[in-house]
Amino acid sequence: MSIDPASRVSYRPSVRVAALTAVRQFALSQQELAPPGPGEIQIEVRAVGICGSDLHAYSEGAVGDQPCTFPIVLGHEPAGVVVATGAGVTGWNVGDPAVAEPAHYCYHCELCLRGRHNLCRHLRFLSAGGEPGFFRDRVNLPVANLLRLPSDLSLAEGTLVEPLAVVLHSLSLAPPVLGDSAAVIGAGPIGLLTAAALRRAGVGRLFVIEPVPHRRELALAMGADAALFGPSKDVNREIQAATGGRGVDLVFDCATYGTENLALSLAASGGRVVYTGIPSGPTVPIDVHAWRRKELGVHQVRRSNHDGPAALQLLSRQSRLFAPLLTHQRPLPAIGEAFDLVERRADGVGKMVVRLGQDG
Numbered sequence: 001m002s003i004d005p006a007s008r009v010s011y012r013p014s015v016r017v018a019a020l021t022a023v024r025q026f027a028l029s030q031q032e033l034a035p036p037g038p039g040e041i042q043i044e045v046r047a048v049g050i051c052g053s054d055l056h057a058y059s060e061g062a063v064g065d066q067p068c069t070f071p072i073v074l075g076h077e078p079a080g081v082v083v084a085t086g087a088g089v090t091g092w093n094v095g096d097p098a099v100a101e102p103a104h105y106c107y108h109c110e111l112c113l114r115g116r117h118n119l120c121r122h123l124r125f126l127s128a129g130g131e132p133g134f135f136r137d138r139v140n141l142p143v144a145n146l147l148r149l150p151s152d153l154s155l156a157e158g159t160l161v162e163p164l165a166v167v168l169h170s171l172s173l174a175p176p177v178l179g180d181s182a183a184v185i186g187a188g189p190i191g192l193l194t195a196a197a198l199r200r201a202g203v204g205r206l207f208v209i210e211p212v213p214h215r216r217e218l219a220l221a222m223g224a225d226a227a228l229f230g231p232s233k234d235v236n237r238e239i240q241a242a243t244g245g246r247g248v249d250l251v252f253d254c255a256t257y258g259t260e261n262l263a264l265s266l267a268a269s270g271g272r273v274v275y276t277g278i279p280s281g282p283t284v285p286i287d288v289h290a291w292r293r294k295e296l297g298v299h300q301v302r303r304s305n306h307d308g309p310a311a312l313q314l315l316s317r318q319s320r321l322f323a324p325l326l327t328h329q330r331p332l333p334a335i336g337e338a339f340d341l342v343e344r345r346a347d348g349v350g351k352m353v354v355r356l357g358q359d360g
Helices: 052-060 161-173 189-200 213-221 233-242 260-266 288-294 308-317 319-325 332-344
Strands: 014-022 025-032 040-049 078-085 097-100 138-142 146-148 182-185 206-209 226-228 248-253 267-275 297-300 326-331 351-355
Touching (some): 025 332, 052 332, 078 138, 213 319, 319 326
Parallel strands (some): 182 206, 206 226, 267 297, 326 351
Antiparallel strands (some): 040 078, 040 138, 078 097
C-alpha cells in the first residue's frame, strides 16, 4: 500500500505515552504527535522489550552515575509498523514491519569520524538524557534509524535486535576463538543472549553463573554447559576445578552487582574480561593486582555501534537459539505490573515485552 503524500503534512494523531514519574511509578497520558518531517518515518510502536537499564531507572531513579530527571519515557528495544513518511522518503510502505534504532549520531564529531559512533559527542539516545523513548504508541524517526523486519520474525522477536546488537558489540571487543572456554555472570536477558551468541561462536566449555533457578534453566536451554548458583567464592572454586586451576579464556560480566572482582578471578592468565552490565553506584572497587598479575584484557561496553543489521540477520537465521528468552508480555496499561514482575524476577520471567498500538 502506497502512502498518500497529502496525508504527510496534516494528520496529528493523539498517542498514549507511559512516563516514569518517580521511582516505581508510571503515568499514562495522551499527547499529540506532529507529522514526520523530511527524511523521517512515523512508526506505530507495537512491542518494546524491558532492558536492564530501564529497570535501573525504575527501581533506583538512576542509571549508574546518571540520575533520572522525571518524568521520563523509557524503552529502547522497539519494533512496530510504518504508518506515515515525510518528504523525500522512498522504499517504505504503510504496514511495513520495522525495528527502530534508538541512537541518533551526529556523524561529524571526532569519534564519529573514527567510526566510534556509539561514543558520539553529540549522541541522542531515545530513553536517556531527557530524550523520550518508545513506551508510546507512535514515534517519528530518521529513515536511517529503521531496519526492515523480515517476515519470518514476529514483532516480539524484533525487540531482541537492540539487545542482541549490544551483545555482538561486546563480542567484537573480545572476539571468541574457536574452543575458548567462557563464563557469563548473570543470566538476565543480556547474559542469556551473550551465552547463546558465545555458543554459536564455537566456544568450548561455557559456564553461566546466576542465583535465580529459572534463569539457570533458561541458560541451559540457550547453550550453557553448566549453570552454577552464584556469585560466590564457591563458584570460583568450581570453575577453577573444572578447568584444572586455569580459569576461563573469556568472562562476560552481565550483572556487575558486586561481581566485578569475581570476573577477574575467573579469568585465566592472559584472558579477557568484558563488563556489559551497568553498576548501580558511581564507582566500584577493582582488584587491580589480579588484573595486573594476569595481564588481562579488560573492556567496557557502551551500547552498540551499528551492530543492528548483523543482529537482525543472526536473529532471522537462528531465531530458535534466542526465542526461549521471550517469556512474558503485558499491554501498555499494565506497564507497572510488567516492571514489578521483572524487578522481582518472578513467575519465571526471562524477557518481558510491553505491547502497544493495536496490540496493547
